[in-house]
Amino acid sequence: MNHETPLSPLPLHLLSALRCRVLTARQLRQHGVPAAELTERCRPGGGWQQLLPGVYLLHPGPPTSEERLHAVLLYAAHRGPGVPRQPDPSGDTPQAMITGLAALTLHGFSESPPLLALERIEVLVARTRRLRSTGFARVVRAAELPVAREVTGVPTAPVPRALADAVAGLGDAAAVRRLLTESVRDGHCEAPAVVRELSRARLLSRPHVVDAVDTLLAEGRALAEQRLYAMVRAHDLPDPLWNVELRLPGGPHLGGVDAFWPEHGVALEIDTRAPRPEEDPPHSAFDHKREHLERLGIAVVRCLPRTLREAPEQQAAVVRTALMAAPDRRPTAYVVALPR
Incomplete structure (x- = not known):
């Protein structure tokens, strides 16, 4: 044939x-x-x-929720003016993906409405696409499409991007706060990733979003601290001094750390910063503090919330290596550790 x-x-x-x-x-x-x-x-x-x-x-x-999602994706992927005839050669990113509240519902958020309750379903496409919002399809554009996740067979924007697109259309401060808090509390993503997307979407100028971000960062830090405590116990690491402020005797404050092993000259800090595009990473406050402490002979371990959540054994190995290397380092300057 x-x-x-x-x-x-x-x-x-x-x-x-x-x-x-x-x-x-x-x-x-x-x-x-x-x-x-x-x-x-x-x-x-x-x-x-x-x-x-x-x-x-x-x-x-009426169409089912699955049929509505499928219709929106077909509409967005339909070839029209400005749409290339050939797909992306990499084949990694579809031409369109579900985002916003519908994506959060697909990701399993309890605070987002059921799919059938949504008047509109947001679909993320490249900025170059000539496509209009119509009916229950709301078109959202991106300069660069993120890598989609397949959720129940539906190409879906990752949680941080979906959150930013959802928050852009919400004026209810309580609803925004609940969604952001759930994203971290239920382990969907880490707070810095969410804040980064909100910043890219220029949403941090909205007072109710800023208030929700403060709650989000506090929630993210509390969870990271709990995971740090659990990691130290589960991997039989020596008990440190928790949440202390370091200073030179009679001298200036050196900064706060989340854990400090004075006998080994090792400090650990959970890095919950939300990087800004304009920030110069080598000159961040975190790096200044690390350089200052290391000049005093104190090794500083940077700990990411995502590592604590996804690979605590890897983080424990880093800490153990730093503790074991203490005899090979020069003597540590005497510092005072005060509760913070």
């Missing part, structure tokens, strides 16, 4: 057997449905309906 031979159109009566009965006009033509018949079937009593421009539902009655 010649592989170039076109397949026969799918018989019309078999379209009803499709699991997701949402197709574009182009797909229907490929199944042998001419434009005139499509128009006739979408008339009152015809059994089909147009959900979005060029996207059709092959049964009467």
